[in-house]
Amino acid sequence: MSDILLRELSNTDIDWLVTSGERRTLAAQTILVMPEETLDVLYVVLEGSLAMSAPCSGREFAHLSRGDLCGIGWLFKTKPVSVTTATSEAVVLAVPKTAITAKLRSDNSFAAHFHRAIALIMSERIRRQFEAAQQLDSSKAELLRYQSGERVKEALFVFGELRDSDIDWMLSAGQIERLEADKVLLNMGRPVDALYTVLDGQFAIATTDQPCDPLSTCSHGLEEAAKQQTFIPLAHISRGGLPGIISFLDFQPLPVRIHATKNAKLLSISRQKMVIKLQEDLGFAARFYRVIATQTAQLLSSITATECRQQSATEDELSSGEFDDELDMEELQQASEGAAKFDWMLKQLRVEA
Numbered sequence: 315m316s317d318i319l320l321r322e323l324s325n326t327d328i329d330w331l332v333t334s335g336e337r338r339t340l341a342a343q344t345i346l347v348m349p350e351e352t353l354d355v356l357y358v359v360l361e362g363s364l365a366m367s368a369p370c371s372g373r374e375f376a377h378l379s380r381g382d383l384c385g386i387g388w389l390f391k392t393k394p395v396s397v398t399t400a401t402s403e404a405v406v407l408a409v410p411k412t413a414i415t416a417k418l419r420s421d422n423s424f425a426a427h428f429h430r431a432i433a434l435i436m437s438e439r440i441r442r443q444f445e446a447a448q449q450l451d452s453s454k455a456e457l458l459r460y461q462s463g464e465r466v467k468e469a470l471f472v473f474g475e476l477r478d479s480d481i482d483w484m485l486s487a488g489q490i491e492r493l494e495a496d497k498v499l500l501n502m503g504r505p506v507d508a509l510y511t512v513l514d515g516q517f518a519i520a521t522t523d524q525p526c527d528p529l530s531t532c533s534h535g536l537e538e539a540a541k542q543q544t545f546i547p548l549a550h551i552s553r554g555g556l557p558g559i560i561s562f563l564d565f566q567p568l569p570v571r572i573h574a575t576k577n578a579k580l581l582s583i584s585r586q587k588m589v590i591k592l593q594e595d596l597g598f599a600a601r602f603y604r605v606i607a608t609q610t611a612q613l614l615s616s617i618t619a620t621e622c623r624q625q626s627a628t629e630d631e632l633s634s635g636e637f638d639d640e641l642d643m644e645e646l647q648q649a650s651e652g653a654a655k656f657d658w659m660l661k662q663l664r665v666e667a
Contacts, residue, residue, distance in 0.1 A: 318438070319358070319381050322431035327424050330417065331358070335409040340400040347385050347398040355408045357384040362404025366396040376439070377401070383435055389414075390611045422596040429603035430563075436610035437560040441569050473554060473659075474652035475605050480598055481655055483591065484511070485662055488583040493574045499557060500572040505565070506558040508582045513665045515578025516552050520545035520571045545571055549613075554656055559606055579665055 320328070337360070340346060346357065349369045359382045366376040378384055378398070387393055388411060418425045473481070490513070493499055499517060500506060522545050548570070551557050561568040562585070592599040 317381065318434050319431050322434065323427050324423070327427050330424065331407065331409060334413045334417075335407040338406050338408050340404045340406065342400055342402050344400045344404075345397060346400065346406070347394045347396075349395055349397065350393050352393070353385045353388055354411045356386055356389075356411065356414055358382075358407040358409070359384060360405040360407055363401045364398050364404060365401045366398050369395075369397050372397075376442070381435075383432065386432065386611065387615060389432070390608045390615075392612065392615045395615065418600075422600045425600035426592075426596055426603050429600065429607040433563055433603060433607040433610050436607065436614050437564055439614050440560060440610060441566075473605075473655045474650075475601055475608070476655065477601065478655070480601060481659055483598070484581065484583060485659065487587045487591070488581040490663060490665075491580045491582045493578045493580070495574050495576050495578075498571060498573045499580075500561075500568050502569065502571040503567045506561040506568055507585050509559075509562055509585070509588050510557050511581040512551055512553055512555045512557065513579040513581055513660060513663065514553065515574060515576045516550055517555070517557050517572050517578065518547040518575050519549040519551065519557075520547045520573065521569070522546070522571075550575065554652070556606070556609055559609060563606060563610075581659075581663070 323331070335358070340362070346364060347353065359378050359380055361380065364378040364382075364384065365374045366378065367374045375396075384398055384406070385394070418428065488511075491510075493515070499510070502522070551572070556562075557572045557580075558568060560566075592602065
């Protein structure tokens with residue numbers, strides 16, 4: 315993962331991060347981030363390794379290495395849910411929140427590069443989580459589910475990030491696709507060649523207890539391969555969600571299968587059209603990649619929170635909702651704006667709200 319930042323950021327972007335940040339050396343077992351901590355910096359891991367663990371049990375469930383980002387939740391209105399500790403001597407670059415916020419507002423080029431890099435890093439972590447889920451039996455995999463009612467998974471609010479002109483372009487560039495319940499939208503191991511936005515209905519993200527082998531899947535045929543596997547739903551995507559966004563972003567084969575659980579409608583925009591628009595319009599690129607970074611960061615935060623709760627709570631507690639937080643006024647306003655824009659999109663497409 316160490317090359318993602320170097321690959322996605324320009325020399326000017328990297329120079330700005332280096333000059334704006336401060337190198338900090340962490341001794342082994344130093345706690346860098348605590349659950350629910352309000353951070354005023356973003357950390358870039360330069361050397362060494364850090365572990366994420368459940369706050370109650372102390373059990374480690376993820377590791378961060380060179381090029382990883384830590385403490386990034388404040389960019390997307392989330393707080394840490396795990397303990398992050400240096401497993402050995404490590405070096406991090408601490409970049410102040412105030413500096414990053416000002417830079418993102420004033421420099422569309424940096425914002426586009428930075429948010430795309432974040433989305434790619436978060437996507438890679440999510441891939442690891444799905445791969446880990448393939449090693450679990452079905453009873454344990456149930457604990458990785460998150461409910462669509464959880465605020466961190468509400469997708470509509472991200473439309474508050476987009477301008478009216480952005481949505482106008484999406485409407486003109488896209489086309490409506492319909493899918494019946496139980497039909498597969500995206501198959502495991504296959505590339506994603508379009509950006510999908512759910513207009514109506516619901517989709518399930520499902521994994522299998524067998525390792526994903528894209529070449530084998532293609533050679534045996536999708537139907538035959540599907541018959542040999544048992545898929546376990548891990549999450550659901552509803553209105554405003556972007557199914558397959560991880561593979562759309564990083565060009566890698568999809569690590570899961572996505573199928574409709576209800577009759578559904580989607581807005582589909584081809585990859586070719588998206589690539590041209592993102593290259594020609596930096597303002598749109600900055601906003602679009604922030605939307606993707608927000609969704610991937612929130613998905614990872616939700617999965618991470620469930621991992622932590624899995625170590626310290628029973629399944630009944632996990633499903634009880636007692637861990638849910640309330641939206642603050644700023645988030646409520648953004649959710650309202652996003653819902654209004656999404657409803658306007660539905661009306662233009664003649665889709666019932």
